[in-house]
Amino acid sequence: MSSSAAEHLSPSEGFFDALPLLEHERDAFDVTRFRPAPDDWALAVTDIVDSTGAVARGRHKTVNFVAAMGIAGLRNLCAPTRIPFLFGGDGAVVMVPPSKVAAARAELARVRGQSRRDFDLVLRAGLVTVETLRRFDCDLLVGRFEPTPGNSFGVFLGGGVRVLEDAVRGRGNAELGRLAAIPESLDDGEPVNLEGLSCRWDTLHSSQETMLTMIVRGNTDLREIYCEVLRLAGPEAEIRPVSLNTLRARWPPTGFMLEARARRRGGSLLAWTARVLAETLLARVVLACGKPIGGFDPQRYRSEIVTNTDFCMHDETLCFVIDCPLAAADAIKMYLADTAPKRGLRYGIHLSETALMTCLVTAPADSLHVHFVDGGGGGYTSASKSLKA
Template sequence: MKDAQAAFYDSLPLLRDFTRLVDPARFSAVPGDWALGVADIVDSTGEIAKGRYKTVNMVGAAVISAMINALHGKEFPYVFGGDGAGFAVPASEIDTAKAVLADLRRWAEEEFSISLRAALVPVAEIRKAGKDLRVARYAPSDGVDYAMFSGGGLAWAEAQMKAGTFTVPPAKPGAQPDLTGLSCRWSNSKARNGQIVSVVVQPTANATESDFADLARSVLSASEGLERSGHPVPEDGPPISWPPPDVGLDARVSRAGNNLLLQRIKLLGQNFLIALLFVSGKRLGNFEPAHYKRMVSRNADYRKFDDGLKMTLDCDAATLAQIRMMLEQARGQGKIRYGLHAQDEAMMTCIVPSATRDDHVHFVDGASGGYAQAAATMYA
C-alpha cells in the first residue's frame, strides 16, 4: 500500500504548460499532518560579495540532494531558491527531515564556513497563522517534474525561520549528509539575446490571488515572446570544458569526509573521460552524450512559483523594459515587491541520480548573484 506521501503527491496531475500555473485552482492543499522544511544561508549577499556564489548555490541545492537521498527515491515536493531551498514531507518522514537538516547545518559550517539556517514547520501551524501551503507539479519533460508552491505558507515559514522559531539545531561535529549525485560540472551558459536576468516577484498583503495571477500571466506572456520563452540554456545543452570549472567545489561536496586532494584528482580523471565522450559524441553503453545534453536543457528549472514568481531569463532589452514596466506599475499599486538582477551568464547546479536515465535535475540561476541579488534588491 502506498504511504500518505505517495497517496497525495503522486496523485497530483503533471502540468506541461507552465503558464497554466498562474491559475490558483491548479494547486492542491498539502495535508495538515505534513511539515515544511526550509533552509537558507545567513548573509548570502556577503558570501556573494566574496565571490562565493557558486558555493552558495551548491549549499542551497545540497538541501534538496540530501533529502532525495534520505527518502530513497520517494517523490516529494521541493523548490530551489538560489541561496536555500524548501520542501514538504508527510508525518512519517518528519524525523528524517529533521536529521537531514541538522546534518546539513553542521556540514555547511565545517566544510565551507557557511552558516545555514534551517527550520521544520508543521503545516498545521502555517494554517493557524492564516496562511496556506498548496502545491502543483510542473513537468518540463518526460524525465522530471518540479513542485510549485502557493498560499503564502512557504514565505511565512521562511520568515519564522529567520526569526528563530521552529529551528532545527545543528548535528554533532563530523556530520555528513548523503549528497550523492550533486555536482556542478558544466560551464556557464552565456546570454545569447541580451542579458541573463534574474527576476523575483512576491505579492504583498494588498494583492489578492487574482491580482497576482493577472500580473504573473502578463509577465509570462511577455517572456513567452523571447526565443524559447527566455530559456537561458542552449537547446543542445550547456558548454562543457576540461578541466571543469569549480572542480575544487565539487570535490568538497562529494568527498564525504575523505581526503580533498585525492577526491579532486579522482574528479579530474572522471571529467576528462566525460569530456572526451561529449567531444566525440560516441555512445558508451546506455549513455548517449547528445541525448543527455538535450535533456539537461529540457529538464532545467529556470521558472518557478514559490509564493511568488522566479525566473532566470535570457532576455533582450525591449522585453526586459516591458517586464520592468509591468512590475513597476504593480509595485506602485502596492500589489507586489520585486527585484531584478542582470548578468552575462547563467549557471547550473545539478542532481544526477544516473547519467543513463532522463530524471536528472538541473537548477538554473544567474552566475553573478542571481536570485539572491535580486531578492536583496527587493528587500532593500
C-alpha cells in the first residue's frame, strides 16, 4: 500500500486485529470481551434462496461452497487486513473496513452473479455501514474467535446481524432492506478472486455414531445451554466434528469441479480442471507420504485442521456441529424439549452419519487456513427448517 493511501485510512482500520482473543468456544459467551463495531465499518450478509430445495436435490456441497464464496471474495479483497466472518451453511456474515466498503459492494454483486452463472444458485446479498444499521434499533458487538494464531473468525452480539438478515430476506425492515440492496448493475462480469477456497477433503464420517447439527435461538444464557449439551454428549463426544480419525482424502476429490469453476476467473474451464486435478493429486501424494516438504508439514497441517474449524454465534443464535453417540443425541433432544418452553427457546436439530467441510487456505506452510463445517444431509439448512417449524 502506498504512503498516500495509508494516510487516508480510517483510524478504525485495525479494529478487528485489536480485539481481545477468544481462544476457546466457551470464551465466546463472555460479553465483556466483545467490542462495539466502528460506525464506518460495514456489515454484509448473504443467503442462498431455497437452499432446502437445493440440498434435497443433492447439492449440499455446492450450497456450502457458494455460501463460503462471499467470505473468500471479501477476505481476498481486504487482504492483508483481517476481517470478521461467520459461515452459516447456506449463507455468511462478513465485515469490511471503511476503505473497502464501496469495493465490497461491487464484489458482492459479482459473487451473486457468479453464483447464478457458474453454480445455478440464487444468492441474496446486502451491505450497510454499522452507522446506518444502528439507526434501526439494534447494535453490533464483535468478538474475535481465534482457535490458533492468525486464524480468526467473527462472533457477533447486539442484534445487528439478525436485523440485517431479516431485512435482506424481505421479512424485516423494508427501509433497511432498501439501503442494504446491491444493484445488479454493479456486477460487471469480472471474476471474483476466490483463491484459497476449496473442498478437497472427503466427507467426514462420524466416529461416535452421529453428527449432531444444532441451532438454538433465544434471549437466555446460551452458555449454559451449550455446556449442558456438551455434558450430555459425554466424554467420548468430539466437540469438533473434525478429527484425525475422520479426515480422509481421496483423488479426485468430489468437489474438484466446484474449485475449478471458482478459480478459472474467465479462463478455460478445461485448463483449470486439469490444473486443479494436478494440484490435488500432488497434495494427495504429499499427505499420504506424511513427510515435510519445504516449509509444509502434512502431519502438522492435519492437526491444525482439527482446531481451525469455525464456531457460529450471533445475537441470540448459537449453531454448532458435534460428533456424539446416538444415545447422547437422544438425551440432548429430551433436554431441549424440556428446557425450551421454560426458557423461551427455539431450536432445530439434525442428525446424520456425516459432515461436510469447506476450506479457505491462505498459506498452509505458515499455518494460515480455516475450515467451515456443516452436518451432512442438510445440516444447518435442515436444522433451521426444524427451528422455523
